[in-house]
Amino acid sequence: MKVFSVIKHTFSVVGIALLLGALFSYKNASDFLKDVVSATGTVVDFERKRGADSITYSPVVRFLSREGQTIEFTSSVGSSRPAYSVKDRVEVLYSSLNVQKVKINSFFELWGAFLIMLVMGGAFLFIGVLIFLVARLRNRKKEYLQRHGMAVEDEIQSVDLNLGISMNGKNPFVIVCHWLNPETSKIHEFKSENIWFDPSRYIANDTVKVLLERCNPSKYHVDISFLPMLKS
Incomplete structure (x- = not known):
C-alpha cells in the first residue's frame, strides 16, 4: 500500500536522522566535558523569546574566568517560567x-538535546519498524490464504469509518461485506484493512473477493487491490 509505504519510510528516515543527531549531541557533550574548567557565575538577566503562544526565559549568566576575563553568556536552555532568579549563583563549565x-552545569543543559533526540528518534523508528512488521505479517497471511485457502465473492454491505483509529483527526474507511457459509448457513462479516480515503467511488461491483481459510473463516483477507491508489 503506497500510503503506508510512504509513512513507513518517512518515520524510519526521521527516526534514524534523530538517532544520528542524538549520537552527535552525545559526542559533543562528552568531548566538552573532557577538558572543562568550573567557575561560579551569577544570573544577571533573562533573554525572552516569544513563540506562537508562549514566552521562554533563558538565563543570562556572568562569570569571571581563571584568566580574569569577565564573560557573559545566555543559556541554551529556556523555560516557560524562569528556572532561576536574578542574582542567583550557578556553577558554570567552560572549555x-x-x-x-x-x-x-545542569543535567538538562548538558544532556537535554541528546535525550530529546534519543527518545523521539527511538519513537519514530519504532513506529516505522512496527508498520513494516504489520505489513509483513499481512502479506504472509495473504500468501498463506492464496496457497491454502479459498476465494469467495462476498456481498458488499457498506463502507464505514473505523472510529477506533484516528490520524491527524481523520478516521480510515473499511469495506464491510457478508458471506453465507453454505455448510453451516451462518453469515460471516468481513472487514477490509484500513483505507485512508473514501473508496466508494472506486467500487464498481456489488461483491468483493475474500480469501479465507476453509475450516476457519475468522482467518481471512479482503482483496482491495482493485483500488487504484493502493496499486504498486
Missing part, C-alpha cells in the same frame, strides 16, 4: 581551550 564554549 579550557575556548572560554566562549560555556554551559550552566
Whole structure:
C-alpha cells in the first residue's frame, strides 16, 4: 500500500536522522566535558523569546574566568517560567581551550538535546519498524490464504469509518461485506484493512473477493487491490 509505504519510510528516515543527531549531541557533550574548567557565575538577566503562544526565559549568566576575563553568556536552555532568579549563583563549565564554549552545569543543559533526540528518534523508528512488521505479517497471511485457502465473492454491505483509529483527526474507511457459509448457513462479516480515503467511488461491483481459510473463516483477507491508489 503506497500510503503506508510512504509513512513507513518517512518515520524510519526521521527516526534514524534523530538517532544520528542524538549520537552527535552525545559526542559533543562528552568531548566538552573532557577538558572543562568550573567557575561560579551569577544570573544577571533573562533573554525572552516569544513563540506562537508562549514566552521562554533563558538565563543570562556572568562569570569571571581563571584568566580574569569577565564573560557573559545566555543559556541554551529556556523555560516557560524562569528556572532561576536574578542574582542567583550557578556553577558554570567552560572549555579550557575556548572560554566562549560555556554551559550552566545542569543535567538538562548538558544532556537535554541528546535525550530529546534519543527518545523521539527511538519513537519514530519504532513506529516505522512496527508498520513494516504489520505489513509483513499481512502479506504472509495473504500468501498463506492464496496457497491454502479459498476465494469467495462476498456481498458488499457498506463502507464505514473505523472510529477506533484516528490520524491527524481523520478516521480510515473499511469495506464491510457478508458471506453465507453454505455448510453451516451462518453469515460471516468481513472487514477490509484500513483505507485512508473514501473508496466508494472506486467500487464498481456489488461483491468483493475474500480469501479465507476453509475450516476457519475468522482467518481471512479482503482483496482491495482493485483500488487504484493502493496499486504498486
